Amino acid sequence: MKRRLQAMILTAALIASSGINVAAEDLAKDAVVGISIYQFEDDFMTLYRTELVRYLTEELGFSEKNILVEDAGNNRSLQKEQIKSFIDQQVDVMILNLVQPSGAPGVTDLCGEAGIPAVYINRQPYESECRRWETEELMASYVGADARQSGIYQGEEIAATENSGDMNGDGEVAYIMIQGDPRNIDTQYRSAYSVKALEAAGLKTKELLAEDGGWNREQGKEIAAKALKQYGDQIEVVFCNNDAMALGALEAIQDAGRTVGKDILLSGIDALPEAVEKVLEGHMTGTVFNDYISQSHCAAQTALNYLKGEGTEAVNLVDYIKVTADNAEDILKKISR
Numbered sequence: 001m002k003r004r005l006q007a008m009i010l011t012a013a014l015i016a017s018s019g020i021n022v023a024a025e026d027l028a029k030d031a032v033v034g035i036s037i038y039q040f041e042d043d044f045m046t047l048y049r050t051e052l053v054r055y056l057t058e059e060l061g062f063s064e065k066n067i068l069v070e071d072a073g074n075n076r077s078l079q080k081e082q083i084k085s086f087i088d089q090q091v092d093v094m095i096l097n098l099v100q101p102s103g104a105p106g107v108t109d110l111c112g113e114a115g116i117p118a119v120y121i122n123r124q125p126y127e128s129e130c131r132r133w134e135t136e137e138l139m140a141s142y143v144g145a146d147a148r149q150s151g152i153y154q155g156e157e158i159a160a161t162e163n164s165g166d167m168n169g170d171g172e173v174a175y176i177m178i179q180g181d182p183r184n185i186d187t188q189y190r191s192a193y194s195v196k197a198l199e200a201a202g203l204k205t206k207e208l209l210a211e212d213g214g215w216n217r218e219q220g221k222e223i224a225a226k227a228l229k230q231y232g233d234q235i236e237v238v239f240c241n242n243d244a245m246a247l248g249a250l251e252a253i254q255d256a257g258r259t260v261g262k263d264i265l266l267s268g269i270d271a272l273p274e275a276v277e278k279v280l281e282g283h284m285t286g287t288v289f290n291d292y293i294s295q296s297h298c299a300a301q302t303a304l305n306y307l308k309g310e311g312t313e314a315v316n317l318v319d320y321i322k323v324t325a326d327n328a329e330d331i332l333k334k335i336s337r
Contacts, residue, residue: 028061031307033068034086034094036079038123040071042215043244044270044290045097047335048122052095052296059297060304076100083107087114093303094118101125101185108133108140117306119143121299124185124315133314139306143299143316147189150288150320154190154267155197157286157322158237164203167236167263172204175237176227178213178220178245190241190269208235213245220245224252235264243268243275243287250283260284271323271331279328289321289331 033056037045053069056062068091072079076099086094087110094116098104104125111118117139124130124144133140158165158173165173175195180187191210198205209227213219220240227235238253240246246268250260258264260283268275271289278284295318305312323331 026061027307028056028304029063030066031062031092032066032089033062033303034083034089034091035067035069035096036072036082036086036094037069037097038072038079038099039074043217043272044242044292045122047272048097048292048296051293052121052300055297056300056303060300072097072099074099076103080107083110087111087116091116093306095299095303096120097122098125100183102183104129104140105132108138111140112138115139117141117303119299119302119306121295126185130314141302141312141314141316143295143302143318145290145295145318145320147186148193150186150269150290151190151193151195152197153288153320153322154194154239154269154286156201157267157288157324158194158265159198159201159203160324161265161285164201165198165237165265166203167265168233172206173198173236174206174208174231174234175239176208176224176231176235177210178223178238178240178249179210180213180215180241180245182212187241191239194239194267213240213248215242215244217244217248220248221252222248224249225255228252228256228258233263237265237267240266240268243270243272246284246287247272247275247278250278254283269320271321271335273332273335276323276328276332276335279323279325280332282325286322286324289323289335291318291321293335294318 037049053067057064070082079099096118101123108118120142122144124142177191179191195205208231211223213223238249240249260266265285267285268287271287275287298316302312
């Protein structure tokens with residue numbers, strides 16, 4: 001595998017030095033790409049995975065038969081076996097959406113020993129690991145977004161509403177936080193920075209409940225229903241670390257006879273099409289567009305750059321975009337193309 005990648009890089013270098021203009025498709029057509037997604041059931045990663053494969057094949061010239069896509073089923077051990085299988089199959093580059101980003105050091109070393117570049121997506125490895133790639137000049141990169149920004153945008157969307165989240169006028173914003181996996185850095189940042197943004201706007205906050213919803217719609221509904229029963233009208237804002245859980249929470253809110261925009265506010269992250277439609281209809285206060293289109297394109301291009309022997313940045317970030325009633329229609333058009 002290492003010899004094949006070295007040969008591809010050497011070929012690319014010789015072509016470049018000769019001044020011959022060879023299309024990227026000529027380098028991509030025979031390359032094999034191993035892709036492991038943490039869980040196919042994740043709505044956002046379904047959008048991401050679909051666009052990633054489309055862009056690799058239709059835009060960059062990779063052969064569809066050479067794109068190997070695996071579902072890790074949210075199982076870290078299974079994903080490790082998939083990565084080992086990619087190595088055995090001598091893939092030329094891997095694009096990895098890790099079940100647990102904390103496992104990145106071991107995965108990077110495993111790929112490095114086999115001479116295979118690793119492009120991590122969506123779930124960012126720890127900053128210390130990203131710095132290691134640079135200092136040790138490893139063939140590893142991350143493509144994603146800064147989860148702190150998404151949390152800030154959630155808080156700012158709530159602060160920009162008529163009552164700034166203080167629906168009952170008692171001087172503080174009482175909220176529940178429906179979270180993703182608490183071990184995930186995205187969960188930690190989104191949860192912390194949404195509240196920090198409210199406080200930065202001069203608002204007092206009160207956490208009534210914070211609970212792991214597993215990034216899952218049904219669990220989001222269950223947590224919201226339980227909280228609404230326990231805290232009732234005390235709940236003014238429901239923060240959700242992703243839209244799947246927010247859509248579940250919306251069902252619970254409506255079942256409880258509450259009305260978003262009238263006596264409660266609801267915010268998610270990802271800008272799933274259904275969530276953006278709910279924002280347009282006034283059933284969600286807002287969401288935050290996790291730009292899977294730009295991210296997947298950047299990940300694919302980063303993979304190709306490795307094959308071409310070109311330099312890549314260790315960390316490649318794409319900005320989030322606030323989604324409110326003001327721009328929801330434009331965002332919906334973008335993601336529905």
